[in-house]
Amino acid sequence: MRRALPFLMAGLLVVLSALPVLAQPTPAPAAARELVVATKVAPPFAMKRPDGSWTGISIDLWQRIAEKLGVRYRLVEEPTVDALIAGTATGRYDAAVAALTITGARAEIIDFSQPFYRTGLGIAVPPGDGSRWNVILRSILSLGFLQAVGALIGLALLVGLLIWLFERRRNEHFGGTRGIGASIWWSAEAMTQASTGVHTPITLAGRSLAILWMAVSIIAIAVFTAGVTSALTTSALQGLVTNAHDLASVRVGAVEGSSTIDYLVNEQIKYRSFPSADAGLKAMKAGAIDAFVYDKPLLAWIVLQDYGSSLNVLDIVFDAQNYGIGLPLGSPLRRDIDVALLDSVHSDWWKQTLFRYLGER
Structure with a gap:
């Protein structure tokens, strides 16, 4: 009996030391209470029916997540996205569900779930x-148009100067300082296929350059005209x-x-x-x-x-951009929501939901 006493005492100490642990109540799960979920009208992600109930892509997704997690919730409407974020950041709401874009500035004050919809900005x-005149004026004053005009004028000036260099000593009309202007004018007339008058280059180099310039200018003017016409037509059809x-x-x-x-x-x-x-x-x-x-x-x-x-x-x-569900910082629901969300968006149910609201397959 004396030999067994130490073993009995040791067993009693083990039982007594375990009693505090056994006596501690099991903490209630974070989602045991009714969750307060904020939303905002943002069709087709969150839409309010005449009877006060809600529907939409985000709402349907949240309902599916809530069913998977077995949580109770009630929806609270806010007028703006800023109100959604502020209420979630202060802990007044357990989640924010709408068309909530995930941004760096917002992620500093609230947590986000995994993205459930990838999109971006659009323009209406x-x-x-x-008006047509505004479109035409904007096209004419555009950088591309001015660059094209500048290139044509530059070519005409270059050819005019070369003609003057070749002709100034043998052609009286293009001779001297005053001949520079005449050479440039001849070049411009040749480029636009206007009459070059009775004064033409007479040297071999001048005439060779004149023939080359006439051929090149035809192509240059045709390309320029086609480009301008296309730009004006496109602008008129598509707008500013x-x-x-x-x-x-x-x-x-x-x-x-x-x-x-x-x-x-x-x-x-x-x-x-x-x-x-x-x-x-x-x-x-x-x-x-x-x-x-x-x-x-x-x-x-x-x-x-x-x-x-x-x-x-x-x-x-x-x-x-990515849409996500907003949560207070450190929310204990985040991991469970992420698991349920990812399971939902990778299912046929999600494909059918997007098709029903957006026609996306």
Whole structure:
């Protein structure tokens, strides 16, 4: 009995030391309570029905994630993206679900899930994009047009000077200092296929250069004419804005507080801000601005629904962006949401969802 006593005492100590651990309550999972999820109207990613319920690409994705995680939630509407981010950053919301672009500045104050949609900026323009005379004037004053004109004038001056050098001693009309002007004028007449008059080069070198210049000038004028005609026709059909580079020379609109503003500021493009995309598009329709820049899928959806016959969205995408779900910094839900999100966007369900809202396959 005495020999067994030490073993009994040791076993009792082991049991007593384990009691505090066993007595500790198991921490409740972070998602046990009802989550507060903020959203904002951003068709087709977040749309509010007349009965107050929500639908859209982002909303459907969040509903699927919530089902996978078995969490309860309620949606809260905010008027702006800045309000979504501010509420999530302060912890008032457990998540922000809409068309929320992942940017460096936003990632400093909130966390983001894995991207679920890759897109970029788009440009909406009026049909015809300005009057015909504005288009023609802009084309004529463009750098390419001025460079082409300068090249033709430079060639005519060069040929005129060479003619003067070859003819100044044997041709009275091209002789002396005054002959320089006559030589250049002859070169210009020959280039435009106008009459060169009775005064022509008489030396072998002068006549050889004249023949060569007449042949070259025909080709040069033909190419120049074709280029100008093509440029004017293209501008008349496509308008003042055909790509992102054209934004620097027109009146641009953007939604205040959106990621579009960051792009325009970085590119040093002047812009006018509007409280919403609809307000900006109405201003463009009224002629107050020439182009409106916004997230491409959102812009395309609004134009298709409300401005299909009066505005166009260019078939370009620039400044690549990713949409994600916003979360408070250090959110314990982030890993579970990422797993459920990645599982969802790599499924046939996601393909069907994108096709239903956007027609994307």
